[in-house]
Amino acid sequence: MYIRHRLAILVSAFMFGVIGHAAPAPNAVTNIASPAVVQEARTMLERLVSFRSAAGHAGVLPMAQYLSDQFIEAGFPASDVELVRVQDDVAMIVRYRPALVNTKPPVIFLAHMDVVDARREDWATDPWALTEKDGFLYGRGAVDNKFGVLTVAQAFMRLKREGFVPDRELILAFSGDEETGMQTTRVLADRLKGAAFAVNSDAGGGYTGSNGMATYAIQAAEKTYATFELTVRNEGGHSSSPRTDNAIYELAAALQKIAAHRFPVKWNAVSLDGFAAIAPTIEGELGKAMLQFAQHPGDAAAVAILEKEASVDRDLRTTCVATMLKAGTAENVLASVATATVNCRIFPGETIADVQSTLARVAGNPALEIKVRGEPVESPVSEVPLEARRALDAVLAVRAPGASVSTYMEAGGTDGLWFRRAGIPTVAMGPLFATDDSNYAFHGNNERLPLAEFKGGLDHYYRFIKALAGPANADQ
Template sequence: MHTSLVPYPSTRHHPPMKTRTIAALVLLAAALPAQAEPSAAVQTEARDMFAKIISYPSVAGSPAVGQLTQYLAGEFRKAGYAAQDIQIIDSDGHPGLIVTLRGKSRKPPILFLSHMDVVGAKAEQWVSDPYTLTERDGALHGRGTVDNKYGLLAQAQAFIRLKREGFVPNRDLILVFSGDEEVDGVSARAMAQRLKGAAYALNSDAGGGFRGKDGSLSYAIQAGEKTYASFELTTRNPGGHSSRPRPDNAIYSLARALTKLEAHRFPAHWNPVVLQGLQAQLPTLQDPMKSAVSAFIANPSQQTADAIAAIDPAAFPELRTTCVATMLRGGIVENALANDATATVNCRIFPGETVAETRATLARVAADDKLEIKPLGNPLESPLSEIPPEVRTALAKQLPPGTRITPYIEAGATDGLYFRSAGIPTVGVGPLIETEGSNYNYHGIDERVPINEFNEGLDHYYRLAKALAGGK
């Protein structure tokens, strides 16, 4: 995915982080100088590696994901990693890669998360080949340049540079690259179970910064995300010929249930992260929404939350669980009554609520004892993560002085949910500093990352790793 407060998301997982959130933070930060870029040699090596990474059309389930995994493993071997420190994992046909930079102690390790897979791209719709890194209009174009191969590159380059330098951290540092984030997350789920007990994880697929036109800078850390869960709602009856309609028509029964669900609004929830995120957005809002959000921050309640929804029902989905019908099927021929009708309802569940509770709410709202409600797959609840104080401190030191750092809850989901579910606190600390003209267009046509942002973010995880594990 790539979600972002500006940085990213994926169709399955992430709606883009609201740009207004980071833009709001900009209004609260003083004008700041840009970060120093890494050396020309680092930029050149990273650019060459990026071109290779982009060249793999690594759509989940395709052979290219395995090929990219092998390429990356080879680069780590060349950097000096021992064979036992490079593990290629197979999870039901989905590759994953775990690389360990050995530390001096047995302290719980720090994980660095990225994903190797991308959504598909049709070459005929792009100006240039989506799987050939192309420089144009001050940006690098190609599928995955933002979601999530830039985060992947920045983390891989950090580990390669640290190994070459002979850096020995005060604890193990572990890269975790998944192969199917954009679909089922099987590889991330398996690797999270393998790595239980880690101190915390730093996810490149969420969070990041925003630089205003005046140079002011803010940075948002993803502290939580909604649980992704889909349900199938099915009604059944004996069917029959269309010339003799029955009163218990399966399609009509399902339609009535869906109409009730459409009208239902889940209760609002709030916590310090939600309130801080809303506070940050206030400067970008206009009345009447600005007054409604101000009232909610001052006095969080269902009443003040409903006042926000009354102005715009689609605003601030991070305040509550949401469920929406996304797929329908029923009937096989036009002159026969359907024996069954099924709808897929996709839910994004607020941290702290359970899948079972959400299913029970769907059943209560539909109020049809004959309606079958079945969860799809094995959805996992994703608790809110406390931001490790040393992570906030390290970010504050490497970002320009005065940068406002604020947590937020993602309305979508990333691989981070599997690590949180495994008991590993996970925070999104993406490497990119976006501007109003970045136009990443991840998941879309002509995905791109501006060259200046590409260069500026290359040291992000290199610096974080040193700061968090005893380096200078």
């Protein structure tokens, strides 16, 4: 789910965990790759988008095979390019090895090859054919996350062709089911334990305002995604004889109580950093409340103001909301089973068991069954590794000199949660710099990538890797 802090939300300034104190900087898209690199990237993105790599369409494997051929053609030994089969899905590992064995642990670069499905009849263009229109590149995955795949892959290939030798092992890890079960992600995280850290292309990024002010957000934490099924059962019966223990009514009563409940306010170093950074850019009482909360976490007066904004309140606490209902078999039959699906986004540090217990207590019905769907994953907060921050600073010195940098917490989930859980610090440092006109529409109809941002992001990981793993005097 590419750039989940939704760079355009930076513009609205209600995603608190982004950046403030922006410094004047040239528009990032003025620092673009060479025409040859742009053309090569355009051709590759066309191929990547053409694969219908959505669940149920078997497009991930041929996409991975295409990429494998490209890596080998660029000079990577076939033995260092691996397709990892996980049941019906596939992941990919590419190893960029140093000249000599050394003690530096490897660094991983993440992206996901799969996408959310799209139907031709819902789009203005063919979602599976990259189409340039009105200054945008349209296509499913053009942003989420095939642009991430492209920029990481092309950086590896360009550097390999140029004879660049990293001073430590670099590992490309592309998952194949991030949008669904993340089974490939789990395998990758387990296979690659012991890495120094991972850099995720699927979140984080920058924003350049119309006044030339530039900011950059690093995603360093994620809420836990957990879904619960709440069920009430009884014997049912005929609708002509209503019973007092109506399953639908009992479930509705429980849901109303849950809807009225607010989980306690939480914070961590990442969220406080974000509040402190964005506060000066927000006018009025909201900005003042952000600064007050950053300086005095939990301040009741500040919370009272912040929680009025839904897009801010969600990052103050765990949230749970009913999303689906199922009950009854016919219009003249009393439902014997009524089930609600409740989706929760859990603040780091709070457990799934804690939330399940809270839902039961708030609902107040001992007969209500509450079970967890699937295997939700709790993910810790990552500190930004100093090496990663220095490499990012080197990139920004070229792309957006003077841009301020801060961290934020993701309300959704990415592959990073499994790598963090495996003990690998993971930070998302995506390649895009949004503007006021960016409207990516990822996961929606007519997903599109601004052509200027496409060109501006192609050197992002190329420069990052040279700064991270190249000679100290390398020309960045």
